[in-house]
Amino acid sequence: MIDLSTRDIKFLQGVGPQRAAVLNKELGICSFKNLLYYFPYKYVDRSRLYLIREIDGNMPYIQLRGRILSFETFGEGRQRRLVGHFTDGTGVIDLVWFQGLKYIEGKYKANEEYIVFGKPTVFSGRINVAHPDIDPAADLKLSEMGLEPYYNTTEKMKRHSLNSHAVQKLMKNLFALLKEDAFDETLSPSLVAAYHLMPLTDALHNIHFPRNPEFLRKARYRLKFEELFYVQLNILRYTKERRNKFRGLVFGRVGEIFNTFYSKNLPFELTGAQKRVIKEMRQDMRSGRQMNRLLQGDVGSGKTLVALMTMLIALDNGYQACMMAPTEILATQHYETITRFLAGMDVRVELLTGSIKGKRRETVLRDLLTGDVHILIGTHAVIEDTVGFSSLGLVVIDEQHRFGVAQRAKLWAKNVSPPHVLVMTATPIPRTLAMTLYGDLDVSVIDELPPGRKPIQTVHQFDNRRASMYAFMRKQIQEGRQVYVVYPLIQESEKMDIKNLEDGYLHICEAFPEYKVSKVHGKMKPVEKDEEMQRFLRNETQIMVATTVIEVGVNVPNASVMVIENAERFGLSQLHQLRGRVGRGADQSYCILVTGYKLTEDTRKRIEIMVQTNDGFEIAEADLKLRGPGDLEGTQQSGVAFDLKVADIAKDGQLLQYVRDIAERLLDSDPNGERPENAIVWRQLRELRKKNVNWSVIS
Numbered sequence: 001m002i003d004l005s006t007r008d009i010k011f012l013q014g015v016g017p018q019r020a021a022v023l024n025k026e027l028g029i030c031s032f033k034n035l036l037y038y039f040p041y042k043y044v045d046r047s048r049l050y051l052i053r054e055i056d057g058n059m060p061y062i063q064l065r066g067r068i069l070s071f072e073t074f075g076e077g078r079q080r081r082l083v084g085h086f087t088d089g090t091g092v093i094d095l096v097w098f099q100g101l102k103y104i105e106g107k108y109k110a111n112e113e114y115i116v117f118g119k120p121t122v123f124s125g126r127i128n129v130a131h132p133d134i135d136p137a138a139d140l141k142l143s144e145m146g147l148e149p150y151y152n153t154t155e156k157m158k159r160h161s162l163n164s165h166a167v168q169k170l171m172k173n174l175f176a177l178l179k180e181d182a183f184d185e186t187l188s189p190s191l192v193a194a195y196h197l198m199p200l201t202d203a204l205h206n207i208h209f210p211r212n213p214e215f216l217r218k219a220r221y222r223l224k225f226e227e228l229f230y231v232q233l234n235i236l237r238y239t240k241e242r243r244n245k246f247r248g249l250v251f252g253r254v255g256e257i258f259n260t261f262y263s264k265n266l267p268f269e270l271t272g273a274q275k276r277v278i279k280e281m282r283q284d285m286r287s288g289r290q291m292n293r294l295l296q297g298d299v300g301s302g303k304t305l306v307a308l309m310t311m312l313i314a315l316d317n318g319y320q321a322c323m324m325a326p327t328e329i330l331a332t333q334h335y336e337t338i339t340r341f342l343a344g345m346d347v348r349v350e351l352l353t354g355s356i357k358g359k360r361r362e363t364v365l366r367d368l369l370t371g372d373v374h375i376l377i378g379t380h381a382v383i384e385d386t387v388g389f390s391s392l393g394l395v396v397i398d399e400q401h402r403f404g405v406a407q408r409a410k411l412w413a414k415n416v417s418p419p420h421v422l423v424m425t426a427t428p429i430p431r432t433l434a435m436t437l438y439g440d441l442d443v444s445v446i447d448e449l450p451p452g453r454k455p456i457q458t459v460h461q462f463d464n465r466r467a468s469m470y471a472f473m474r475k476q477i478q479e480g481r482q483v484y485v486v487y488p489l490i491q492e493s494e495k496m497d498i499k500n501l502e503d504g505y506l507h508i509c510e511a512f513p514e515y516k517v518s519k520v521h522g523k524m525k526p527v528e529k530d531e532e533m534q535r536f537l538r539n540e541t542q543i544m545v546a547t548t549v550i551e552v553g554v555n556v557p558n559a560s561v562m563v564i565e566n567a568e569r570f571g572l573s574q575l576h577q578l579r580g581r582v583g584r585g586a587d588q589s590y591c592i593l594v595t596g597y598k599l600t601e602d603t604r605k606r607i608e609i610m611v612q613t614n615d616g617f618e619i620a621e622a623d624l625k626l627r628g629p630g631d632l633e634g635t636q637q638s639g640v641a642f643d644l645k646v647a648d649i650a651k652d653g654q655l656l657q658y659v660r661d662i663a664e665r666l667l668d669s670d671p672n673g674e675r676p677e678n679a680i681v682w683r684q685l686r687e688l689r690k691k692n693v694n695w696s697v698i699s
């Protein structure tokens with residue numbers, strides 16, 4: 001028996017060292033097994049014949065049986081093309097070649113019967129198939145051809161003659177080598193039987209060369225089941241191990257600090273959602289288990305206040321709390337907000353960022369160690385090794401997707417027992433993704449905005465219609481409001497970004513000579529950036545021209561218009577975040593998405609969704625469907641290897657839930673992995689863990 005996982009791909013018939021290098025570099029395929037697990041992205045039904053009169057321009061592929069009536073050539077030199085007029089008795093179409101004209105004309109004869117396969121397009125009213133596959137009808141047994149697999153390939157692969165067809169051929173060579181028992185089953189017989197799964201061997205055969213659509217469906221189901229099952233089993237197992245290892249700090253009481261704040265300082269009623277979420281966290285923190293909670297709430301839903309009240313519970317139980325924000329501006333803003341909220345109370349709050357230095361810093365560090373500082377707010381600076389606490393009980397992380405796994409692990413180490421952890425995000429993560437990415441986090445949702453907010457009105461504007469937009473901005477400013485104008489960051493070129501922004505800035509200054517304009521971008525020194533933000537906050541400037549540095553958290557309630565230039569360059573969640581910068585006061589707010597005239601289908605959809613809804617969850621779901629989970633903001637940085645080959649988090653949410661329950665039951669019935677009937681499962685899990693060190697180790 002061949003060991004598929006160690007056998008170098010270059011030894012496969014049809015590969016060799018050169019192509020092996022290409023496969024390796026382009027697709028990460030090094031072994032026989034890697035190739036085996038390179039699945040087709042689609043299948044074409046080759047058993048089906050169409051009639052010419054049935055064809056329209058939208059069909060992805062067609063297959064016809066008929067005859068070439070005659071050949072004709074058109075054009076000169078490089079423009080030359082060969083056209084074969086082809087009929088099946090129900091109509092005539094054109095087969096077209098731009099290359100190999102002589103060869104084609106010599107090879108195919110008029111009036112012989114052929115099977116033609118290819119992609120139809122309609123060109124000036126006639127149906128064309130360019131460079132079709134042609135076989136003599138006598139040579140093909142269609143009923144045996146079934147579904148033909150198509151594999152994704154790259155430009156570089158194609159240059160080495162590794163197109164989809166060639167990959168298919170390699171796959172055939174591979175299967176020809178393998179005996180029926182070449183694959184070790186990766187799920188236990190009891191699971192395979194209980195959930196009517198296709199055995200692995202059959203599933204692998206049928207995912208590449210399906211006998212029919214029903215076999216393909218079963219093969220895909222089996223492989224998806226397995227992928228999602230192990231993802232969930234791993235997360236659940238990990239969570240259990242962690243719970244066994246650590247005891248959570250017990251915050252048994254809600255005491256004087258919390259109650260004083262609630263009755264004396266809280267300036268408004270909590271929303272129902274805020275109350276519910278605070279209660280959920282109280283339960284966690286007194287349960288004896290370490291809290292690991294993800295708090296999702298749309299921009300403006302009042303997460304900061306919830307975080308503050310949770311921190312006060314920690315203080316009431318004799319512990320310190322710490323809150324971490326991704327930028328200096330945000331940390332400072334949190335610090336100011338929280339200091340204001342706590343005015344008159346005997347709670348010491350300190351700020352620690354990169355720009356707090358010298359004596360000030362020394363004092364903060366010293367008083368943290370003695371416990372005189374109760375709440376520390378800061379940037380990444382708080383996780384530096386020089387920062388120690390006397391008794392850290394709770395860590396709040398704002399805008400979680402900017403913090404990596406390693407950074408979080410560092411925070412953990414700052415107390416003997418790990419502190420409770422609250423992760424807050426305004427980028428709502430769809431449930432299915434949360435279960436995969438953050439499966440070991442409990443999730444709380446603030447699904448209600450404070451009363452009195454008016455939904456932001458969003459419009460789409462083409463960029464050749466600026467005059468009316470400027471008129472609208474002017475009117476808003478005359479009414480006392482302020483305006484943001486945001487430009488995208490194009491990562492390939494910082495110079496371009498700045499130029500884009502500078503041009504926009506000059507343009508705005510010219511168009512609004514009577515007003516003051518601020519400018520903020522990522523290349524400015526933090527102090528300058530901050531000063532400019534502060535000017536805007538004090539309403540000394542009326543228009544803020546900025547890159548996406550203002551994306552997260554910044555709060556200027558008087559700003560009521562958000563203009564997003566080149567909106568086509570932004571992803572959905574980013575657009576939503578930016579829009580969340582307005583609509584924070586009592587006034588009606590507006591978001592104007594400016595784009596060029598030509599839009600791709602995807603962009604059109606994104607804009608449409610933004611115009612239609614303000615609901616962050618709806619937007620996140622749509623984003624997931626449009627982009628796929630690998631692209632979602634945060635997933636790359638989160639340290640989770642996303643290695644789903646067949647399952648699709650966006651589409652297989654139900655199956656995910658289903659297998660999670662199965663994994664949970666298995667873990668409950670065999671918590672120590674001792675039962676012989678599960679031996680395969682535990683062995684497989686160990687294998688997968690070896691490969692993916694970071695898998696699911698999130699917080």
Ligand code: ADP
Nearest residue numbers: 268269270271298299300301302303304305450
């Ligand atoms: P986010 O969830 O985006 O972090 P914030 O915590 O910044 O939201 O809250 C947005 C604004 O709403 C703040 O000015 C805050 O003081 C205010 N706010 C929070 N909770 C309430 C409430 N229950 N009623 C009225 N205003 C509230």
Ligand code: MG
Nearest residue numbers: 303304398553
């Ligand atoms: Mg916030």
